[in-house]
Amino acid sequence: MTDHYVIDPSALIKGFVRETWSENVLELLSRVPDRVELHAPEFCLVECTNILWKYVGRQEMSVESAAQAVMNLTDLTLNLHPASPYLAEALKVGLDRRLAVYDSLYLTLAEQLRMPLITADGPQERSARDLRIEIVPLTEIVPTS
Numbered sequence: 001m002t003d004h005y006v007i008d009p010s011a012l013i014k015g016f017v018r019e020t021w022s023e024n025v026l027e028l029l030s031r032v033p034d035r036v037e038l039h040a041p042e043f044c045l046v047e048c049t050n051i052l053w054k055y056v057g058r059q060e061m062s063v064e065s066a067a068q069a070v071m072n073l074t075d076l077t078l079n080l081h082p083a084s085p086y087l088a089e090a091l092k093v094g095l096d097r098r099l100a101v102y103d104s105l106y107l108t109l110a111e112q113l114r115m116p117l118i119t120a121d122g123p124q125e126r127s128a129r130d131l132r133i134e135i136v137p138l139t140e141i142v143p144t145s
Contacts (some may be wrong), residue, residue: 004037005136006110007078008103009047010120012040014138016048016069017055023139025101028118028141033077039113042080042103048073081109097127107133 014025023057032038052069055061061069083090086108087101094104103124110117114132118141119125 002037005118006106006115006117007038007040007118008106009044009051011118012047013051016072018117020107023143024138026140027143037079039079041083045073099127
């Protein structure tokens, strides 16, 4: 049986940089695609690449490491969904919850696809809970080693 999740950049990036919960996300990524399918809006990889750009700008990562992380990200089996079918609802969610539309798209995608959301973003997690969208905390993804 394959588990399906919507994942946002705040969680996904932890598999490519050393942060709190990185080991948990690496465990999740090790299950893709055999036991886990990850879903995200089409621009997720752009958001992750922008996070890597910030790491380089703060001199917390080398250009070479960031470039390798981008290659690894693009090699990841990730089900990317076009944003346009979800924009109207994401705007509504964003206005109601005071969230940016791009954050609201992850909530809308999880709701529409009826999938749990994996996020490390506090405001997004609180909004998901308020909207009764199931959350999978990174603490529940336990590394096997």
